Amino acid sequence: MTGPSLISRYMAGRFLRAWTLILVGFALLYLAIDFMEKLNSFTNAKMDPGRILLFFAAQLPKIFGLMAPVAALVATLLVLTLMARNSEIVAFKAGGVSLLRLSRPLLAAGLGLSLLAFALAEVAAPRTTALANRIWEEVRRGGQASTLVKDLWIKGVRLVEHLESYDEADGSAAGLTIIFTGEGQAVERRLSARRGRFLEGRLDLEEVMDKTYGPGRSFRLARRAGLTLPNWPAPPPGLSRADKSSEEMSSLELWRSIQRLSAEGFGPLRQRVDLQLKFAFSLLPLVMVVVGLPLGFWREKGGSPALGICLGLAVSFLYLIAMELARSLGYAGLLPPPLAAWLPNAVFILFGAWLFSYLRQ
Numbered sequence: 001m002t003g004p005s006l007i008s009r010y011m012a013g014r015f016l017r018a019w020t021l022i023l024v025g026f027a028l029l030y031l032a033i034d035f036m037e038k039l040n041s042f043t044n045a046k047m048d049p050g051r052i053l054l055f056f057a058a059q060l061p062k063i064f065g066l067m068a069p070v071a072a073l074v075a076t077l078l079v080l081t082l083m084a085r086n087s088e089i090v091a092f093k094a095g096g097v098s099l100l101r102l103s104r105p106l107l108a109a110g111l112g113l114s115l116l117a118f119a120l121a122e123v124a125a126p127r128t129t130a131l132a133n134r135i136w137e138e139v140r141r142g143g144q145a146s147t148l149v150k151d152l153w154i155k156g157v158r159l160v161e162h163l164e165s166y167d168e169a170d171g172s173a174a175g176l177t178i179i180f181t182g183e184g185q186a187v188e189r190r191l192s193a194r195r196g197r198f199l200e201g202r203l204d205l206e207e208v209m210d211k212t213y214g215p216g217r218s219f220r221l222a223r224r225a226g227l228t229l230p231n232w233p234a235p236p237p238g239l240s241r242a243d244k245s246s247e248e249m250s251s252l253e254l255w256r257s258i259q260r261l262s263a264e265g266f267g268p269l270r271q272r273v274d275l276q277l278k279f280a281f282s283l284l285p286l287v288m289v290v291v292g293l294p295l296g297f298w299r300e301k302g303g304s305p306a307l308g309i310c311l312g313l314a315v316s317f318l319y320l321i322a323m324e325l326a327r328s329l330g331y332a333g334l335l336p337p338p339l340a341a342w343l344p345n346a347v348f349i350l351f352g353a354w355l356f357s358y359l360r361q
Helices: 003-045 049-058 060-085 088-094 099-123 125-140 251-263 269-282 284-297 305-331 337-357
Strands: 148-156 159-167 172-181 187-199 202-213 219-229
Touching: 003 049, 003 060, 003 099, 003 125, 049 060, 049 125, 060 088, 060 099, 060 125, 060 269, 060 284, 060 305, 088 099, 099 125, 099 269, 099 284, 251 269, 269 284, 269 305, 269 337, 284 305, 284 337, 305 337
Parallel strands: none
Antiparallel strands: 148 159, 159 172, 172 187, 187 202, 202 219
């Protein structure tokens, strides 16, 4: 067995063992906190214990997707910090092994984890997430079957209506957007409301933003505490029951949904952003390794493992903020969907490469 193979197996083995232990620890902590938060809801709904266990088991693929990148970053920092404390990095460099050579096995492992995360997100996560969402809706309704429809689109004559969520049981809705069009499908008026309710043939809206368009690009904006639209029927029962949220679909299913909505004349901007995010987020374990390598190699001797864990959590939190900001800008149409999804990854990869360039090889 050659020296490089020994180095690769040694580095990759240490990283994967640390990653596995950290992932299990984070997953158990996530489940414990989630269980404590939802315990009263399960008790009030008188849910069967087997149903409760099924709910948490169904969340495991989603938890893996969320925790795998954080675990990859923390494992990278922890392994390199422990090597520095044992003077292993100095010994490797004295033997002619560069930091880039030590990094390759970790980068390969990060790429493997990204491929695993993508496969899991495509095969298992959509179905198990849908199951967990259905069980939770049953809990919210006191053990009864869910009547909540999400991401509902309705197209009428010179009208497009979108409801982020709609409860068929009581007619309540959240996140309403109603677009009135004129000749040539030109937008004449746009209503955005935080909440609404279909009641006795009318629609009552709350916290409304009323945007009326004039000639050219001029428009008039008015904010209203409430607004009632008379003669406004509720969505027919069962309409779009087959629709799913983006997290409940694979990338292929989401792409087909985008094609269908586009063919029907809708502008599925959110779905386009979510599709790009599925690919970008799957690559995140590799991105976190790229960022963690220069931070872990920064001190060749000494270092605190606890400090490495805290640093990893802090960097993960910064990435989460950047991702949510870019996602919001994408949803608002201020950034193209590919840029909104991939910008945080690009920034963090460039930041990691820039830091690595300052290390003494």
